[in-house]
Amino acid sequence: MNILAFGASHSKSSINQQFASYVAQLFSAGNQVSVIKLTDFDAPVYTVDREAESGFPEAVKQFLLQLQKADLIIISLAEHNGSYTASFKNLFDWTSRVEMNLFANKKLFLLSTSPGPNGGKFVMEAAKVRFPIHGAAIVGSFSLPRFADNFDAQKGITNMELKEAFDTEIEKVTTAL
Numbered sequence: 001m002n003i004l005a006f007g008a009s010h011s012k013s014s015i016n017q018q019f020a021s022y023v024a025q026l027f028s029a030g031n032q033v034s035v036i037k038l039t040d041f042d043a044p045v046y047t048v049d050r051e052a053e054s055g056f057p058e059a060v061k062q063f064l065l066q067l068q069k070a071d072l073i074i075i076s077l078a079e080h081n082g083s084y085t086a087s088f089k090n091l092f093d094w095t096s097r098v099e100m101n102l103f104a105n106k107k108l109f110l111l112s113t114s115p116g117p118n119g120g121k122f123v124m125e126a127a128k129v130r131f132p133i134h135g136a137a138i139v140g141s142f143s144l145p146r147f148a149d150n151f152d153a154q155k156g157i158t159n160m161e162l163k164e165a166f167d168t169e170i171e172k173v174t175t176a177l
């Protein structure tokens with residue numbers, strides 16, 4: 001099974017990239033895991049005029065190819081002002097113009113984390129409503145609050161209550177595969 005993972009952020013020190021990479025390696029036994037960085041898929045700001053004048057950027061086509069190769073997609077969403085980061089939304093908008101059904105009935109494990117107490121729950125809510133419209137089958141979701149306090153690169157989630165909730169989601173995703 002091909003598993004694709006990324007943080008929905010273009011920050012070079014993205015905590016969501018760290019979290020997505022960590023979760024992806026939990027599925028590495030018997031699977032092909034690819035962790036991509038959205039900084040490798042930079043696209044100009046989407047406008048209908050730019051699309052009409054220049055068509056689709058190569059980075060957008062390459063990003064869609066990555067989605068199409070995957071059986072399970074793990075996305076950890078960064079939250080800016082209660083929603084997607086502008087850079088992820090831009091890539092999402094471009095990709096939806098190439099292929100509206102960009103998730104193509106694939107299974108999605110949705111994550112989010114932030115330094116604050118809500119763990120990106122607002123962007124998570126937005127994605128839960130929107131991604132199925134683009135063909136996503138969401139098989140698990142988890143928001144990790146206060147990343148710096150609750151996550152350790154070696155140990156994973158260090159808060160026991162959160163770890164329990166996270167493990168339940170991992171089980172749900174594993175069962176759905």
Ligand SMILES: Cc1cc2nc3c(=O)[nH]c(=O)nc-3n(C[C@H](O)[C@H](O)[C@H](O)COP(=O)(O)O)c2cc1C
Pocket residue numbers: 007008009010011013014015016017077078079080081082083113114115116118119120
């Ligand atoms: C413009 C801006 C808006 C932000 N808005 C939110 C927010 O609404 N909720 C939140 O939890 N964190 C917010 N943050 C903090 C981000 O969660 C934090 O920068 C986090 O590291 C972003 O994830 P990333 O490191 O994966 O890019 C915001 C940060 C920026 C720069």
